Amino acid sequence: MKYSRPKQAVKKMLQKGRLRYLAHTDIARFSRYAALSSFDDDYEQAVARIMYNVHALEKGLARTADRRLGFGSKALSNLNGALRVYRRKGYDPAGFAWVEGLSVIQRYLELHADHGHDVSFLAGIIDPEFLAPPAADDFRAAGTKVISRGDKLANASKNFYELAQGRSAVREFSGEPIDPDKVLRALDNATKTPSVCNRQGWRVYWTEDKALAGQVLAHQRGFGYPELPEVLLTITVSNNTFLSPVERNQGFVDGGLFAMSVMYGLEHEGLAAVPLNACLYDRAQRAIRSLLDIDPSEVIVMFLAVGAFADETVVPVSDRRSPETFVRRR
Numbered sequence: 001m002k003y004s005r006p007k008q009a010v011k012k013m014l015q016k017g018r019l020r021y022l023a024h025t026d027i028a029r030f031s032r033y034a035a036l037s038s039f040d041d042d043y044e045q046a047v048a049r050i051m052y053n054v055h056a057l058e059k060g061l062a063r064t065a066d067r068r069l070g071f072g073s074k075a076l077s078n079l080n081g082a083l084r085v086y087r088r089k090g091y092d093p094a095g096f097a098w099v100e101g102l103s104v105i106q107r108y109l110e111l112h113a114d115h116g117h118d119v120s121f122l123a124g125i126i127d128p129e130f131l132a133p134p135a136a137d138d139f140r141a142a143g144t145k146v147i148s149r150g151d152k153l154a155n156a157s158k159n160f161y162e163l164a165q166g167r168s169a170v171r172e173f174s175g176e177p178i179d180p181d182k183v184l185r186a187l188d189n190a191t192k193t194p195s196v197c198n199r200q201g202w203r204v205y206w207t208e209d210k211a212l213a214g215q216v217l218a219h220q221r222g223f224g225y226p227e228l229p230e231v232l233l234t235i236t237v238s239n240n241t242f243l244s245p246v247e248r249n250q251g252f253v254d255g256g257l258f259a260m261s262v263m264y265g266l267e268h269e270g271l272a273a274v275p276l277n278a279c280l281y282d283r284a285q286r287a288i289r290s291l292l293d294i295d296p297s298e299v300i301v302m303f304l305a306v307g308a309f310a311d312e313t314v315v316p317v318s319d320r321r322s323p324e325t326f327v328r329r330r
């Protein structure tokens with residue numbers, strides 16, 4: 001009787017009602033707490049806005065292909081606004097984001113001074129207090145660093161912590177071909193990723209066709225480098241693998257864990273990679289689904305662009321907060 005069609009139809013209706021309620025609570029939490037406007041000025045919101053712009057500027061500083069000096073005026077202006085909010089609210093003047101924000105401005109000034117490029121326009125968008133060089137030497141937090149291909153040769157014999165600490169998102173590839181078996185080995189290893197009740201709902205769309213990858217990335221809008229990846233992996237999870245409304249976000253969890261496993265595998269194999277977001281509005285989402293023929297049951301979790309390391313690559317420092325800033329002991 002439990003499995004009779006009418007009983008299951010009632011159960012499904014109830015579950016859909018629960019799903020609607022839970023999705024509504026998701027929306028309520030997100031719309032109440034996300035930093036959707038620059039007037040959202042709680043501590044974490046101000047920090048997020050600073051870090052978002054610090055990251056944009058670090059990427060500009062790291063860029064060697066197609067760099068236009070004087071870049072980033074929008075990010076600089078937004079950073080200035082976020083630093084003002086942080087200062088007005090009296091948040092910690094030694095805090096991680098504050099130091100990152102002030103130091104990225106210094107790195108910007110240094111780079112342009114090194115190239116003798118005029119940045120007088122900054123006086124119109126950055127407050128004098130933020131432009132003045134911070135006194136302490138330890139204001140070197142944000143900026144760039146160099147990754148050498150040579151350092152990656154021993155990756156297969158590094159211990160796990162060395163490997164994890166040495167990984168960086170690499171966006172500028174050498175353009176040399178890569179061995180697809182290495183990518184396959186990374187995927188094979190990533191099958192060991194845990195998933196809810198071992199359901200392994202992930203799917204991977206593998207694109208070696210650079211023209212196709214270029215079209216996908218044009219809709220993704222977060223890559224923007226002339227050298228396209230040798231392999232573009234699109235990671236999705238099928239909602240067919242879930243049984244209950246409380247699992248509605250599980251695809252992003254399982255797919256995210258899986259993607260991280262793949263990234264460590266790629267690093268182990270000595271391949272360069274950058275994770276790319278799938279935060280897509282409807283039109284881009286539909287275009288990518290159509291380009292890759294993605295099944296409608298699947299959520300697109302993220303992309304991984306994979307290529308070969310150049311001899312040297314400049315990358316953002318992407319400094320990290322220490323555990324004591326985010327661990328809450330109860």
Ligand SMILES: Cc1cc2nc3c(=O)[nH]c(=O)nc-3n(C[C@H](O)[C@H](O)[C@H](O)COP(=O)(O)O)c2cc1C
Pocket residue numbers: 055167168169170171221222223274275276277278302315318
């Ligand atoms: C889910 C996800 C989406 C990302 N999306 C992008 C992206 O669209 N473009 C990009 O250049 N980097 C993207 N990144 C890379 C992050 O900027 C990078 O991982 C972060 O700054 C930390 O730097 P690291 O990976 O070098 O340690 C993404 C990372 C993740 C995890």
